Amino acid sequence: MAWYDRHGRHDLPWQAGDAEGRRDPYRVWLAEVMLQQTQVATVIAYFQRFVAALPSLRQLAEAEEDHVLALWSGLGYYRRARFLQRAARVCVERHGGELPRDFTALAALPGIGRSTAGAILAQAHGLRFPILDGNVKRVLARHRGIHGHPGQSAVARELWRHADACTPAERVADYTQAIMDLGATVCTRARPACARCPLAEDCIARRDGLTAMLPTARPRQALPTRRTVMLVLRDPSGRILLERRPPQGVWPGLWSLPETADHAQAWPAAQAHARLDDATALTPFEHVFTHYRLHVEPLLFDGVQAHPGVTDRTDLRWSTSGELATLGLPAPVRQLLQTLEPPAPTTIFPRDLTR
Template sequence: MNSERDIATRLLAWFDRHGRHDLPWQHPRTPYRVWLSEIMLQQTQVSVVTGYFDRFVAALPELPALARAPQDDVLALWSGLGYYARARNLHAAAKRCVENHDGDLPRDLDALIALPGIGRSTAGAILSQAWGDAAPILDGNVKRVLCRVFGIEGWPGLPKVEKQLWAIAETLLPDARLADWTQAQMDFGATLCTRADPACAICPLQDVCVARIEGRTAELPHPKPGKPLPERETHMLVLRDGEGRVLLQRRPPAGIWASLWSLPEAEDTASANIVFDKHARGDFAKARTGETIQHGFSHYRLRIQPLHIDNVKPRNAVGDNPDLRWASRAELAGIGLPAPVRRLIDKE
């Protein structure tokens, strides 16, 4: 290879033949649509995102509309995508853009990074795809590709390794087609230079890839030093009144599932009885134990033990509490619920 710039030439040629050119946020490719797609694509695959993206922009087609929307509406549109801090940050960033940038995303790296939920790589992806600016990206796919092609040692999340990768990403920037270059890197890592079983035999970089030449594709990039995730357990009360409505409780504004609607929780059965008596009248002894649901977060695993009690009578105090509501089956479809909670309710 004559220079590292040739990598861009090869990948762009590969992208022209095999890349993804019909993604919904590419037509039209506006700053708002690019930004929304990049936030949705964080830790979520394209195949999952496309439907959510279409529904989101249909409801909130422009940045000012997102800024004006109630948070409950934003979370409901996001419901099922997970990592809900992304939605809250998206909403907060839109409001800040209205306040400080005339309702538009700023075309400036530092100004973008200053917005909630936007890091250096996301900012680079927005600049390059929305405006064709020369800005590198370094998402998980790009880190994997660079570690393999250049034989980079160490876990990519380490600051010294990440600094090295950013320097390489800067040198690879082509002189033109910056939007395509950004998409080409993401597509290449997602569809060809995959984490498991990369398609090295048809790779356009196989003759210069250190991992391929040295037989280390399974080794690179180095994994994060691991330790077993701790486990936590909670009991969730699925309380239904005589009309079949379910009692929902809003989560606190910080922490897991912040501000989403969920179910009343307790640490154990005894505590669950106390929570039940606080919110409803009925026979707790008739509670049915449902199938345990396991849900993984980035830093722990949660075991959810559901307790189902039907035909309860709401206490009057519930109507006076803005963080409690009885929701019918029809209303549940438009409420932002964590995916495992929705799955638990839908089982009945």
């Protein structure tokens, strides 16, 4: 705590309190969900944009899913955003539009769980509950010399036991931030700054030269590569054809580009949506998921004429560049569309003027 008072982070946007110093549970919750799998430096801008658009739990519950996903676009792990909105709606239906202060009820909400519930109650209400996010796991595994991958149930139980034993009865909100900050800024995954660590004196990993080996890494497996061809269909006015992805699988429920397994299927698939002339191969790219690499080969079909009835389907839409900014798109798809050259202007021949 003495280290945190001097070196910790005290001005994060979700730490702001009211006149009596009480933090908004909604903002604390939103930050905790965003910080799952994502670093603070990345989260801050997304958090500020999100709360500016949806400043309350009720507004989140009432928002269109596409709006929520658009605000989330780029953070990845989109299931977090869906759970966030689903939990907000449960709070409106069952908890008077507020996050419950009861631990069991809070941890039961979609996407929260034990550690996030503890972090919310500790930081928003000062209640004594331990947390165990990735940073805390690393600090405790090294300090107490705990071997084994933290995903294993026996190792997780041991880490929770130490997390609870270390959590103080007072200044719980500060302690919760302190141990997360320690893991994020000092006890880092690579090259930890042990000389600056307030726990260095009795750290088992430092004493035994184990900082590079603890916490024990997940057994590595070679990532397989999957391939897909993305179809970029653009009409003369510059609109792009988007297809909503199914609720299961990669990027569930987001708007993306139509896809085929290979080039042989690309032409008939594109023709099913529009009349077209030729395709231009765009620069291939790879996107890495947790369990595999996705190799993407984009094909641009420019100046296409949409078939009647295409937009009668709820899973297809022609979108302008302005509309793309309001939709939930996978980050690599958004980046791909942002790199497109503007469509060439339509040439009007003299014979067209007599029509």
